[in-house]
Amino acid sequence: MKYQAIESQLFIKNRKNFTAAMQPKSIAVFNSNDVYPISADSTMPFEQHRDLFYLSGVDQEESVLLLFPDCPNEDLREILFVTETNAHIAVWEGEKLTKEAAFKTSGIKTVYWLQDLEKILFEMTTYANTFYINTNEHYRASLETETRENRFTKWLLAKYPAHSVAKSNPILQALRAVKDKVELDLMQHACNITEKGFRRILDFIKPGVWEYEIEAELLHEFIRNRSKGFAYSPIIASGNNANVLHYVENNQQCKDGDLILFDIAAEYANYKSDLSRTVPVSGKFTARQKAVYNAVNHVKKEATKLLVPGALWKEYHTEVGHLMTSELLNLGLLDKADVQNENPKWPAYKKYFMHGTSHHIGLDTHDYGLLYEPMTANMVFTVEPGIYIPKEGFGIRLEDDVVIQEKGEPFNLMGNIPIEADEIEDIMQS
Numbered sequence: 001m002k003y004q005a006i007e008s009q010l011f012i013k014n015r016k017n018f019t020a021a022m023q024p025k026s027i028a029v030f031n032s033n034d035v036y037p038i039s040a041d042s043t044m045p046f047e048q049h050r051d052l053f054y055l056s057g058v059d060q061e062e063s064v065l066l067l068f069p070d071c072p073n074e075d076l077r078e079i080l081f082v083t084e085t086n087a088h089i090a091v092w093e094g095e096k097l098t099k100e101a102a103f104k105t106s107g108i109k110t111v112y113w114l115q116d117l118e119k120i121l122f123e124m125t126t127y128a129n130t131f132y133i134n135t136n137e138h139y140r141a142s143l144e145t146e147t148r149e150n151r152f153t154k155w156l157l158a159k160y161p162a163h164s165v166a167k168s169n170p171i172l173q174a175l176r177a178v179k180d181k182v183e184l185d186l187m188q189h190a191c192n193i194t195e196k197g198f199r200r201i202l203d204f205i206k207p208g209v210w211e212y213e214i215e216a217e218l219l220h221e222f223i224r225n226r227s228k229g230f231a232y233s234p235i236i237a238s239g240n241n242a243n244v245l246h247y248v249e250n251n252q253q254c255k256d257g258d259l260i261l262f263d264i265a266a267e268y269a270n271y272k273s274d275l276s277r278t279v280p281v282s283g284k285f286t287a288r289q290k291a292v293y294n295a296v297n298h299v300k301k302e303a304t305k306l307l308v309p310g311a312l313w314k315e316y317h318t319e320v321g322h323l324m325t326s327e328l329l330n331l332g333l334l335d336k337a338d339v340q341n342e343n344p345k346w347p348a349y350k351k352y353f354m355h356g357t358s359h360h361i362g363l364d365t366h367d368y369g370l371l372y373e374p375m376t377a378n379m380v381f382t383v384e385p386g387i388y389i390p391k392e393g394f395g396i397r398l399e400d401d402v403v404i405q406e407k408g409e410p411f412n413l414m415g416n417i418p419i420e421a422d423e424i425e426d427i428m429q430s
Contacts, residue, residue, distance in 0.1 A: 008107035028132035177369035207256035235263035242395030276399030283428035
């Protein structure tokens with residue numbers, strides 16, 4: 001892995017928190033992700049299952065974690081299974097985790113080769129009544145591919161039909177939403193890498209440059225700072241491309257007078273950052289562009305202040321809608337009649353700001369978190385309002401990642417990344 005090793009104490013603590021929420025006499029099972037094929041002998045780059053990584057730190061395919069906190073056999077309370085490495089694998093693919101390396105990474109003392117899984121699991125089941133299976137219940141999840149976890153669950157429940165079933169996901173949703181200090185430091189590191197990339201492209205952008213050239217500059221800076229690359233598919237949208245919310249083609253030339261909307265960020269050690277900025281190709285906003293930009297920035301600042309312990313996600317977004325409505329009225333994009341006659345289920349402001357303002361972020365860009373539960377300290381949210389005006393040929397979105405504090409305003413992990421319109425202009429014109 002490109003990233004520096006993470007101390008195993010983080011994963012030991014994560015497992016302790018998870019097992020404390022388990023029912024008595026129960027086993028929790030976690031699988032790594034598949035290596036997904038493309039065609040012929042090609043595969044997609046491996047991405048570890050975030051839950052397995054969260055609980056073990058293992059970033060390798062064909063790995064399984066079993067947790068049985070009250071097992072009578074103390075050696076079977078935490079077990080990690082990894083693929084047995086050999087000289088042939090080392091030559092062709094590089095070294096895989098040894099048992100000693102797996103212990104150092106995870107803090108799990110009992111490590112077996114994967115070939116021993118069924119035998120060891122059988123012994124464990126004789127002491128247990130319940131299996132915790134790991135299903136993906138994220139509110140944005142839309143799954144068509146059968147995962148390694150899915151296949152294992154089918155096999156497990158068919159093999160042991162007399163055992164009860166419980167769900168790991170509600171526990172993980174609650175735990176992963178609140179970040180440990182080590183996790184916050186890793187996210188800060190990802191944000192710092194993102195800052196380096198953004199400052200690099202401010203010096204690079206000029207009329208005539210292509211969106212994909214900017215993408216290449218960002219990727220260069222991210223990888224040279226130990227990131228695998230982009231935390232998600234990058235959006236580099238010049239001109240009217242900015243009004244396509246998930247524009248990822250990045251294949252157009254940037255023209256004088258246009259704005260470029262960026263939704264780009266680096267990952268680090270599987271932890272994500274998520275940044276949006278909008279800059280002028282020429283290095284200077286028009287008066288109209290700056291007015292809209294400052295309106296978006298004002299909403300962002302005021303929305304950030306609302307992210308405090310006890311706040312509810314739904315009520316927060318309603319209040320942000322009121323802030324945006326006021327700005328759109330000031331800009332002449334809405335009038336009082338639009339607001340008076342609006343559909344409560346799709347308020348008038350949604351014509352120009354149609355997406356949500358905030359989401360959890362962490363190991364996933366849209367991270368785990370129970371949206372009906374009050375916000376608490378050390379949750380990390382994006383704040384990303386936008387105004388999109390196809391008739392005027394531009395859209396603006398601004399986004400930072402912030403940590404909710406026990407008291408006061410959230411801490412901005414991206415506080416060093418330029419955002420004020422005047423500052424952007426000064427840097428680009430210097």
